[in-house]
Amino acid sequence: MTGLAEAFHAHAADLLPEAGTVLLLAVSGGADSMALWDLLVRADRWHLALFHLDHGLREDAPRDAEVIRAQAAAYVAAGFLPTRLIVERADVPALAREWRCAFEAAGRRQRYARLRALAVKHRVAAVLTAHHRDDQAETVLANLLRGAGPPGKAGIPPRRQLAPRLPLVRPLLPFTRAELREHCVRQGVAWHEDTSNDDLRHQRNWLRHRVLPALEAGVPGFGAELARLADDNRTILAESEGTVTATWRRALADDDLLTDGVLPLPESQRLLVWRRLLQHLDLPIERPHLRRLDELARGASGRRFALGRWLFLRRPHALAWELSQPRVPANIVQLDGPGEYHRGWERMRCSVETAPFTLSTDRHHAMLAAEACAWPLAWRLSESGERWLPLGAPGRQTVVKFLSARGVSSRLRPLTPVVADRNGIVWVPGHAIAQRARITAATAQALHLRWHPAGQAAQAATMPATLEEADEDI
Numbered sequence: 001m002t003g004l005a006e007a008f009h010a011h012a013a014d015l016l017p018e019a020g021t022v023l024l025l026a027v028s029g030g031a032d033s034m035a036l037w038d039l040l041v042r043a044d045r046w047h048l049a050l051f052h053l054d055h056g057l058r059e060d061a062p063r064d065a066e067v068i069r070a071q072a073a074a075y076v077a078a079g080f081l082p083t084r085l086i087v088e089r090a091d092v093p094a095l096a097r098e099w100r101c102a103f104e105a106a107g108r109r110q111r112y113a114r115l116r117a118l119a120v121k122h123r124v125a126a127v128l129t130a131h132h133r134d135d136q137a138e139t140v141l142a143n144l145l146r147g148a149g150p151p152g153k154a155g156i157p158p159r160r161q162l163a164p165r166l167p168l169v170r171p172l173l174p175f176t177r178a179e180l181r182e183h184c185v186r187q188g189v190a191w192h193e194d195t196s197n198d199d200l201r202h203q204r205n206w207l208r209h210r211v212l213p214a215l216e217a218g219v220p221g222f223g224a225e226l227a228r229l230a231d232d233n234r235t236i237l238a239e240s241e242g243t244v245t246a247t248w249r250r251a252l253a254d255d256d257l258l259t260d261g262v263l264p265l266p267e268s269q270r271l272l273v274w275r276r277l278l279q280h281l282d283l284p285i286e287r288p289h290l291r292r293l294d295e296l297a298r299g300a301s302g303r304r305f306a307l308g309r310w311l312f313l314r315r316p317h318a319l320a321w322e323l324s325q326p327r328v329p330a331n332i333v334q335l336d337g338p339g340e341y342h343r344g345w346e347r348m349r350c351s352v353e354t355a356p357f358t359l360s361t362d363r364h365h366a367m368l369a370a371e372a373c374a375w376p377l378a379w380r381l382s383e384s385g386e387r388w389l390p391l392g393a394p395g396r397q398t399v400v401k402f403l404s405a406r407g408v409s410s411r412l413r414p415l416t417p418v419v420a421d422r423n424g425i426v427w428v429p430g431h432a433i434a435q436r437a438r439i440t441a442a443t444a445q446a447l448h449l450r451w452h453p454a455g456q457a458a459q460a461a462t463m464p465a466t467l468e469e470a471d472e473d474i
Contacts, residue, residue, distance in 0.1 A: 021125035029064030155230030256320035
C-alpha cells in the first residue's frame with residue numbers, strides 16, 4: 001500500500017460507510033476521479049458502481065468513456081471485483097436553454113439529478129466525488145473574490161446529504177492534484193485530460209492556472225491556508241447551525257417567513273436564514289441580495305423588493321413572497337367529486353371523510369360540512385363585487401374587502417381563487433371558509449379540500465440542484 005493509500009484510508013475511515021455496502025462514484029475520466037476509483041478498488045472493501053456523464057460539449061468527450069471502460073477491464077483482469085459502469089450522454093446545451101442557465105450549471109444540475117436517481121435505483125450507501133484540496137482552494141478563493149460570507153468561505157464540505165439518508169462524500173479533500181496524479185502514474189492508471197479545463201475565459205480555470213500558482217510561488221503554503229480557512233469557517237457555521245435550523249423551521253410557512261424569531265438573531269445568523277430562503281426559492285445566493293432581504297425584514301411594513309421571479313413583501317410580522325408575474329388561468333374548473341384537479345400551475349385535491357374529523361390549521365386545507373356544499377363545485381376567480389359571509393364575520397362583505405383586510409396586495413386581490421357552489425363561495429383558499437360551510441356537532445361527513453398554490457407548484461417544478469452543487473464541479 002502506498003503512502004497516499006494509507007493516508008486516504010486513515011482519513012476516509014470515519015467518512016465512508018461500512019464495508020460490504022455499495023458506493024456510487026462520479027467519474028469524469030480525469031486523473032482525480034480515476035485516482036479515487038483506484039484507491040477504492042484496491043481497498044477491496046466495497047461494491048462499486050461508477051457513473052460517467054458525457055455532456056455533449058466536446059468532440060473528444062467519447063475518449064473519456066473509452067479510458068474508463070479500459071480501466072474497468074484492467075481491474076477485472078487483475079482479479080479485482082468488477083465495477084458496475086453506468087455511462088450516459090446528455091444534451092447539456094439543450095438543457096441549458098430549457099433551464100435558462102449556463103452550460104456548466106446545467107451540466108452540474110443534470111449530474112447531481114442522475115446521481116440521486118441512480119443511488120436510489122442501485123441502493124447505494126453513499127455517493128462519492130473526487131474533489132481535492134486544490135478544488136477547495138479554488139472554491140474558497142473564488143468565493144472570497146465575490147465577497148462571500150462564512151458559507152462561501154467554508155468551501156466544499158467533506159460530507160453532506162444529497163438526499164434523505166444518502167450522503168455525498170468527498171474523501172480526497174486533504175490531498176492535492178499533484179499527489180493524485182502521482183498515484184495514477186505509480187499504479188499505471190490512465191486518464192484523459194478535459195481540454196475545456198484549459199480555457200482561461202472561465203474564472204475557475206484562470207484561478208487554477210494563473211492566480212493560485214503565482215500566489216503559491218510567492219507565498220508557499222497559500223493553497224493549504226485556504227483549505228484551513230474553509231475548515232475554520234465550517235466550524236463557525238456548525239456552531240450556528242442549531243440555532244439557524246430551529247429558527248428556520250419555526251418561522252417558515254408556505255409563502256412567508258415569520259420575522260419575530262429571526263430579527264433578534266445576530267446579523268451573521270440572520271444572513272444564514274436569508275440564505276436558506278433564497279435557496280428555498282431557487283434564487284441566486286449573492287451577498288447584496290442577503291443584505292437587501294435583511295434591510296427589508298428590519299424595515300417598515302409595506303416595503304417590497306423584487307428579485308428574479310419573486311416579489312418579497314414586508315408585512316407586520318412576516319417577510320412574504322409571491323410570484324412577480326403570477327400564472328393565473330382564467331378558466332373555471334368544475335369539481336365533480338373526490339379526486340385531483342388542475343388549474344394552470346395550481347392543484348386541488350378533494351376527498352370526503354366521515355366523523356370524527358382531524359381539523360388542520362394549515363391554511364391551504366379546508367374542512368367543510370359536506371351537506372352544506374352542493375356538487376358540482378366551481379374553482380375560479382371571484383366575480384366583480386361578489387359578496388360572501390366568512391367564518392366568524394359579523395356580516396356579508398365583498399371578496400375584495402375581505403382580502404384587503406387580510407393584507408393581500410391590491411395587485412393580487414383580483415387573482416385570488418375561490419371555491420363556490422350554486423349558492424356562492426364556500427372557501428377562499430389560503431384564507432377562510434364560509435360561515436355556512438362550517439363543521440358542527442351534527443356534521444356526519446366533511447369535504448376535505450387541499451390546495452397547492454401556483455407559487456408552490458412553480459417552485460417545485462423548477463427546483464435545481466442545491467447551492468453547494470452550484471459551487472462545485474465533479
